[in-house]
Amino acid sequence: MAQEMRSPIESGCPDAFQYMHPVMRKNYGQWAYHEDPQPGVLLHVSKNGDKIWTVRAGTQRILDVFTLRKLCDIGDEYGEGYIHFTIRSNIEYQVADEAKVEPLIKALTDAGFVVGGTRNSVAMLSHTQGWLHCDIPGTDASGVVKSMMDELIGEFKEWNMPNRVHMTTSCCQINCGGQGDIAINVQHTKPPKINHDLVSNVCERPSVVARCPVAAIRPALVNGKPSLEVDEKKCICCGACFPPCPPMQINDAEHSKLAIWVGGNHSNARGKPTFQKLVASGIPNNPPRWPEATAVVKKILKTYKEDAKDWERMNDWIERIGWPRFFEKTGLPFTKYHIDNWRGARASLNASTHIRF
Ligand code: SF4
Numbered sequence: 001m002a003q004e005m006r007s008p009i010e011s012g013c014p015d016a017f018q019y020m021h022p023v024m025r026k027n028y029g030q031w032a033y034h035e036d037p038q039p040g041v042l043l044h045v046s047k048n049g050d051k052i053w054t055v056r057a058g059t060q061r062i063l064d065v066f067t068l069r070k071l072c073d074i075g076d077e078y079g080e081g082y083i084h085f086t087i088r089s090n091i092e093y094q095v096a097d098e099a100k101v102e103p104l105i106k107a108l109t110d111a112g113f114v115v116g117g118t119r120n121s122v123a124m125l126s127h128t129q130g131w132l133h134c135d136i137p138g139t140d141a142s143g144v145v146k147s148m149m150d151e152l153i154g155e156f157k158e159w160n161m162p163n164r165v166h167m168t169t170s171c172c173q174i175n176c177g178g179q180g181d182i183a184i185n186v187q188h189t190k191p192p193k194i195n196h197d198l199v200s201n202v203c204e205r206p207s208v209v210a211r212c213p214v215a216a217i218r219p220a221l222v223n224g225k226p227s228l229e230v231d232e233k234k235c236i237c238c239g240a241c242f243p244p245c246p247p248m249q250i251n252d253a254e255h256s257k258l259a260i261w262v263g264g265n266h267s268n269a270r271g272k273p274t275f276q277k278l279v280a281s282g283i284p285n286n287p288p289r290w291p292e293a294t295a296v297v298k299k300i301l302k303t304y305k306e307d308a309k310d311w312e313r314m315n316d317w318i319e320r321i322g323w324p325r326f327f328e329k330t331g332l333p334f335t336k337y338h339i340d341n342w343r344g345a346r347a348s349l350n351a352s353t354h355i356r357f
């Protein structure tokens with residue numbers, strides 16, 4: 001007898017339509033235009049005249065359950081029971097009745113949340129997984145978001161920037177960090193320190209050797225035990241060997257720094273997508289408030305705000321004025337380390353035939 005087919009196990013994202021506001025579900029793909037009535041509020045109008053208002057409030061992404069419940073209660077009481085989160089960790093409430101917009105904003109503000117992040121504001125800093133979900137972070141991620149956005153709250157609430165500003169933080173420099181108008185990334189500055197007593201118990205040595213992008217790791221016998229060694233002249237301090245082999249400790253309170261990159265843009269709406277470029281490095285990774293990194297970000301934002309023309313994104317502005325003027329205007333020091341002419345690449349880039357996954 002033919003066996004009945006087992007139904008698939010749902011392990012991906014659930015279907016989003018079931019959670020959508022009915023007006024959004026009904027008009028999916030049928031929107032005529034949208035407007036920005038005030039900071040933090042969007043109005044979408046469909047081709048058949050249906051309207052829906054969205055109120056956006058910032059969060060630092062990793063939320064405790066009490067805050068989440070409070071946000072949901074506000075949605076139930078003042079909204080229409082529908083929320084979603086944006087990729088920049090904002091919570092958004094949808095209401096089909098304009099009269100609910102102001103009471104909803106007041107309820108959020110009274111509860112200590114900040115409404116904004118739309119149009120030409122500084123949107124909420126997006127961040128990677130950080131300590132909670134990942135095994136290799138060199139810094140906290142939510143903490144950087146919270147401390148920087150505390151200082152940029154005025155720019156989140158208003159429309160004062162030439163165009164929108166998207167910022168990202170990444171707690172390592174190799175994996176899930178995003179592109180951004182401004183990106184704050186961890187930067188290791190010295191090779192990993194190996195705890196040889198643990199390597200043979202903890203690490204699968206061939207995978208660690210294969211993981212290194214510049215073939216700087218070799219198997220070695222240390223004190224009669226199988227271990228690894230690093231060719232420090234080749235090592236680019238990327239940290240990729242740490243996840244498969246925690247005894248290759250690279251995080252370091254003094255030598256793990258932050259670097260700031262600018263001008264990244266995924267969008268091809270008005271120009272080609274652009275890569276971000278390094279503009280400040282060796283910044284102390286200084287919890288709990290990261291004042292040095294915040295000062296550099298504020299300096300870049302202030303200069304961009306004063307100097308860019310309306311609608312220029314960070315990359316458009318720098319393209320127009322040129323990199324020398326960018327460094328002059330922001331007052332950031334320009335050093336020889338900002339230039340990579342790839343002449344060293346033959347020796348430092350992938351020189352092995354290992355296949356990596
Ligand atoms: S940026 Fe790196 S350390 Fe941070 S969550 Fe992503 S992979 Fe992990």
Ligand code: SF4
Pocket residue numbers: 191192211212213214215216217230234235236237238239240241242250
């Ligand atoms: S994986 Fe990165 S940090 Fe580890 S040895 Fe290779 S270059 Fe250095």
